[in-house]
Amino acid sequence: MSQWIALVRPGFEEDVRTEFQGTTLEAVPQAGWVLLDYEDSREGPTPWVALSVQEMIFPRQLFQVIDSFNYEDMDTLAELAVHKAMKWLVGSSAHAFHSVYFESPDTERGRKVWPLFPQLTKRVEKLLIKRRALTTQSRTKARLHVFLESADTAWVGVSHPGKSSPWPMGIPVINLPANVPSRSARKLEEAINHFIPAAQHHKRLRPGMRAVDLGAAPGGWSWVLASRGLLVEAIDNGPLKPSANETGLVTHIQTDGFTFRPEKRAAWLVCDMVTGATRVASLIGKWVANGLAREFIFNLKLGGANRQKQIDRARSIIKSEATTKGVGIKLTFKHLYHDRDEVTCHLEITSKLPARIPAGNAGGRPGRGKEGGRGRGKAKETGRVERGKKTGRTSKGKEGERGRGKSKEASRVSKTKETGRASKAKETGRGSKGKETGRVSKAKEGGRGRGRK
Numbered sequence: 001m002s003q004w005i006a007l008v009r010p011g012f013e014e015d016v017r018t019e020f021q022g023t024t025l026e027a028v029p030q031a032g033w034v035l036l037d038y039e040d041s042r043e044g045p046t047p048w049v050a051l052s053v054q055e056m057i058f059p060r061q062l063f064q065v066i067d068s069f070n071y072e073d074m075d076t077l078a079e080l081a082v083h084k085a086m087k088w089l090v091g092s093s094a095h096a097f098h099s100v101y102f103e104s105p106d107t108e109r110g111r112k113v114w115p116l117f118p119q120l121t122k123r124v125e126k127l128l129i130k131r132r133a134l135t136t137q138s139r140t141k142a143r144l145h146v147f148l149e150s151a152d153t154a155w156v157g158v159s160h161p162g163k164s165s166p167w168p169m170g171i172p173v174i175n176l177p178a179n180v181p182s183r184s185a186r187k188l189e190e191a192i193n194h195f196i197p198a199a200q201h202h203k204r205l206r207p208g209m210r211a212v213d214l215g216a217a218p219g220g221w222s223w224v225l226a227s228r229g230l231l232v233e234a235i236d237n238g239p240l241k242p243s244a245n246e247t248g249l250v251t252h253i254q255t256d257g258f259t260f261r262p263e264k265r266a267a268w269l270v271c272d273m274v275t276g277a278t279r280v281a282s283l284i285g286k287w288v289a290n291g292l293a294r295e296f297i298f299n300l301k302l303g304g305a306n307r308q309k310q311i312d313r314a315r316s317i318i319k320s321e322a323t324t325k326g327v328g329i330k331l332t333f334k335h336l337y338h339d340r341d342e343v344t345c346h347l348e349i350t351s352k353l354p355a356r357i358p359a360g361n362a363g364g365r366p367g368r369g370k371e372g373g374r375g376r377g378k379a380k381e382t383g384r385v386e387r388g389k390k391t392g393r394t395s396k397g398k399e400g401e402r403g404r405g406k407s408k409e410a411s412r413v414s415k416t417k418e419t420g421r422a423s424k425a426k427e428t429g430r431g432s433k434g435k436e437t438g439r440v441s442k443a444k445e446g447g448r449g450r451g452r453k
């Protein structure tokens with residue numbers, strides 16, 4: 001057994017509970033984090049690499065718990081965190097720590113301590129270096145997480161850098177110029193960075209590639225693709241902001257995204273239309289089956305309860321469309337930092353591409369017959385096509401994502417005291433690892449009055 005903490009957007013605690021195939025120990029609504037109990041089948045000293053944030057939809061960050069403690073003072077917080085980390089290191093398969101992340105829930109209260117994190121991180125790094133436990137040299141490196149649950153309770157945890165988010169709290173810092181047409185641009189930028197390894201960007205998002213953007217207005221996603229040199233057909237009856245086409249690579253086609261068909265196969269289809277998830281899934285399925293694009297990023301708006309069920313339904317719609325034409329696909333969903341009541345999906349064709357069904361012959365709904373077979377030429381007839389003026393190349397400026405203002409609350413972070421939670425773990429000794437490292441387990445017994453849900 002090992003305990004894990006997953007950080008989530010407040011309001012999505014229940015979704016992690018549904019998604020996680022183990023026991024949820026605490027999932028307090030709006031808390032922004034969830035405590036999980038995971039039964040690891042593998043033997044040996046490596047449970048900390050068992051789970052991966054990349055393989056889960058809703059967590060932004062994920063790490064295995066070493067221990068928890070109460071603190072009153074910033075000085076001793078760092079020292080106690082390092083003490084517990086060193087104790088873990090001795091019995092683990094890791095040779096050293098690779099990085100240190102201070103984290104807290106993405107709630108109003110949690111955000112108040114963010115300004116303290118750079119200083120606290122430096123302090124912990126210094127203490128680890130002194131003990132030769134922080135290095136870029138060693139073979140097996142672990143990431144140390146210090147999670148401030150509240151103004152007096154902290155957790156120490158560990159993750160494999162390849163299996164946790166590269167960003168503290170799973171919150172990416174995305175710098176885009178101030179004149180991007182919409183905040184949505186950050187969502188696509190985050191999706192590209194999440195789904196496509198940086199080393200493959202130059203191959204998979206090459207200048208000159210053709211892309212279609214369904215539901216493009218005011219133009220943030222089109223801007224992101226055009227700024228990488230892609231030729232974008234931006235489909236939306238609504239207007240694009242002039243800055244959407246500062247590259248001159250965006251063609252605005254005013255028509256319905258559900259009936260538009262490209263004249264040539266697109267390298268990319270991106271879709272951010274605000275409409276039901278099932279309808280979007282059917283549309284994506286048709287694009288896959290009809291060979292209209294090679295790679296896809298799209299958003300599924302999730303209304304109401306049981307988001308996992310809605311995702312499963314969308315997945316099965318797309319898969320069944322692909323299967324009818326023998327098309328192999330890899331479909332991945334992620335609740336990104338910039339997603340609210342939605343998830344972002346990435347789809348890659350893993351088999352030979354199906355023959356492109358020419359305009360007018362794309363069977364099935366939507367897009368059947370006359371209406372559905374509309375290619376770009378047809379769109380020109382039925383909808384307005386606007387090719388913007390070239391106004392120069394894009395430049396990446398600086399615009400901070402997160403306003404991390406200073407807080408008075410921060411001063412409450414002071415002096416350390418061991419709590420019952422950590423010592424209880426030792427008493428109960430759940431799991432061999434827990435025994436060695438004093439990993440927490442009292443929470444399972446409802447030690448803090450929250451109990452198991």
Ligand SMILES: C[S@@+](CC[C@H](N)C(=O)[O-])C[C@H]1O[C@@H](n2cnc3c(N)ncnc32)[C@H](O)[C@@H]1O
Pocket residue numbers: 181182183184185214215216217218219220221222235236237238255256257258272273274275
């Ligand atoms: C969230 S906005 C897209 C924002 C855009 N991704 C950006 O970065 O600026 C959703 C857009 O979908 C468009 N939309 C909704 N239904 C559509 C449809 N059937 N065809 C084309 N566009 C549609 C709306 O007009 C709206 O502009």
